[in-house]
Amino acid sequence: AQKVTQAQTEISVVEKEDVTLDCVYETRDTTYYLFWYKQPPSGELVFLIRRNSFDEQNEISGRYSWNFQKSTSSFNFTITASQVVDSAVYFCALSGLNSGYSTLTFGKGTMLLVSP
Amino acid sequence: KAGVTQTPRYLIKTRGQQVTLSCSPISGHRSVSWYQQTPGQGLQFLFEYFSETQRNKGNFPGRFSGRQFSNSRSEMNVSTLELGDSALYLCASSSKLQGSDTQYFGPGTRLTVL
Numbered sequence: 571a572q573k574v575t576q577a578q579t580e581i582s583v584v585e586k587e588d589v590t591l592d593c594v595y596e597t598r599d600t601t602y603y604l605f606w607y608k609q610p611p612s613g614e615l616v617f618l619i620r621r622n623s624f625d626e627q628n629e630i631s632g633r634y635s636w637n638f639q640k641s642t643s644s645f646n647f648t649i650t651a652s653q654v655v656d657s658a659v660y661f662c663a664l665s666g667l668n669s670g671y672s673t674l675t676f677g678k679g680t681m682l683l684v685s686p
Numbered sequence: 687k688a689g690v691t692q693t694p695r696y697l698i699k700t701r702g703q704q705v706t707l708s709c710s711p712i713s714g715h716r717s718v719s720w721y722q723q724t725p726g727q728g729l730q731f732l733f734e735y736f737s738e739t740q741r742n743k744g745n746f747p748g749r750f751s752g753r754q755f756s757n758s759r760s761e762m763n764v765s766t767l768e769l770g771d772s773a774l775y776l777c778a779s780s781s782k783l784q785g786s787d788t789q790y791f792g793p794g795t796r797l798t799v800l
Contacts, residue, residue: 605788613796614791614792616791617789620788661729672717673719673734674719674731675731
């Protein structure tokens with residue numbers, strides 16, 4: 571069985587602060603994919619990043635960066651110099667070979683509130 | 687490219703009724719997946735369709751069903767609605783050309799059961 575844990579239910583920061591959202595996963599698959607999605611109040615899940623289990627290279631995209639560590643089964647997401655528009659719920663998700671990659675297992679999400 | 691569209695966006699039904707939700711995937715995408723999002727259970731996978739065939743199903747009762755048409759559009763149906771079916775229903779599409787192609791989500795249909 572697969573499991574994704576986002577221990578932080580809600581995080582509040584002031585604009586321009588850096589913030590890290592934690593994600594820990596469990597899977598028996600040797601090949602799997604990890605994702606981060608953003609859900610603003612409108613409800614639509616917006617894709618942010620996909621990473622496969624063989625690629626542990628960290629990635630940076632503008633103010634966003636991701637740290638994938640297979641040894642600790644973690645895939646953390648950092649927003650640098652946060653902005654009010656970053657306020658949303660962020661979900662970490664996992665899909666594995668055993669489900670044919672068709673099933674996304676989501677964490678419970680972390681609500682990020684960025685105040686001016 | 688137009689994104690995933692879902693209709694209707696909001697729906698109010700009463701217990702015992704049935705409902706049909708529609709999803710149009712991104713052009714060229716052949717896989718459509720459905721998810722239910724509730725405050726208590728979070729995001730849960732319902733089922734996935736690819737080329738008009740259901741390829742995977744989540745742990746939901748038989749009241750939840752779906753289908754996919756030859757143009758890849760998909761519908762899901764919930765019969766004999768219960769209060770607990772109130773949720774945001776999200777549809778996602780992917781090209782499924784290789785491995786785990788990214789699933790792109792629509793805006794969802796918010797169903798309220800009274």
